[in-house]
Amino acid sequence: MFDAARYMERIQAPADASLATLHRAHLESVPFENLDIHLSRPIRLDTDALFDKVVTRRRGGFCYELNGLFSRLLTARGYRVTPLSARVASDARDGTFGPEFDHLTLQVEDGGEKWLVDVGFGEGFLEPLRLDERGVQTRAGRDYRLAADGAGLLLWRDSEQGWEAQYALSLVPRALEDFTGMCHHHQTSPESIFTQRRLxxxxxxxxxxxxxxxxxxxxxxxxxxxxxxxxxxxxxxxxxxxxxxxx
Structure with a gap:
């Protein structure tokens, strides 16, 4: 059963933690990992199962698990949370992206603003990004920007090689169960990066x-x-x- 207090203890966050503090605390406490896939342990997008794995058994997970469970914590703390679908860049520079529901990320409303929240992208931004900002946003010494892309957005990250696309973000509201098909795909398909190597x-x-x-x-x-x-x-x-x- 979901217990917000135990979750807060798991990520070592104070009771009065801000959204940015919660985001960073999660990333520094809960690893991004795909180990269950290589142990042939099915991953179910069920809040109780995710809580047991991440909080009780002190494991990590990949985007559907981590952002799916984090959204539950944020909702319990009074934030308005909307799951969003993103298509991950297949190559950071050639403009190709994965399919819809390739990645689960979150829109969170706080302080009258909308924020992009993502604790399930491996090496991603450490604190939330303003969804309505189109200029450079610096987080922990690294620059990011969100650019218009039709009805959605493109997330870019600066690197030694220049700006690299991270993912194409749809702003259509989704639900956790919408990601079930791609969650299964990433657990089972030989074409999925998650089945090819442990991380x-x-x-x-x-x-x-x-x-x-x-x-x-x-x-x-x-x-x-x-x-x-x-x-x-x-x-x-x-x-x-x-x-x-x-x-």
Whole structure:
């Protein structure tokens, strides 16, 4: 059963946390990971099941799980939340995108403004973006911008290679159950990036820690360390030590 107080404890957020504080606390506490897919454990878009996984068992998940559950917490705290569908860029520069419902993100109304909230995109923005702003928005030292794209928006992120598209965002209101089909696809299709390799990543106060196939990558500011992870025992130890994940 959903318990907002236990969820707040899970993400180590104070009772009076703002939307931005909740967003960042979530990203620094709950990893983006696809491990259940590689353990052949079905993912169901059910709030009780998601709460048990993320809060009770202290796991992470991918966008449908993390944003789906986070929307429930925000609603419990009085925010008006609207799930939105996004199509993830297949290549950051060639203008191709995935299908509708490829990614679940959130529109949240707070303080008379609409915000783009996303705790399920791996290495994404750490604090919400203003949905109605078309100029550059800087979050934790990285620049983002939302550009008009027909009836929707394109999310761009600045990088060393220049501006890169992240996803094409539809502003049509959706419901969590609308994402069931693509959630199943990403769990089962050999074409899905989530079935091709394991990943566990989480923001930290100083940067990011990522466990990928064969390596643990730790970034702090501009410093990057990559440690070889050769076997499954080492992988399990890294999951427990850096992410608090025990399978």
């Amino acid at each position: 566990c990543t989480k923001a930290t106060p100083k940067g990011r820690v990522t466990l990928k196939e064969g390596a643990l990558v730790i970034t702090e500011g501009k410093e990057r360390r990559e440690l070889t992870v050769l076997d499954e025992d080492s992988r399990r130890r890294a999951l427990a030590e850096y992410f608090g994940v025990v399978l």
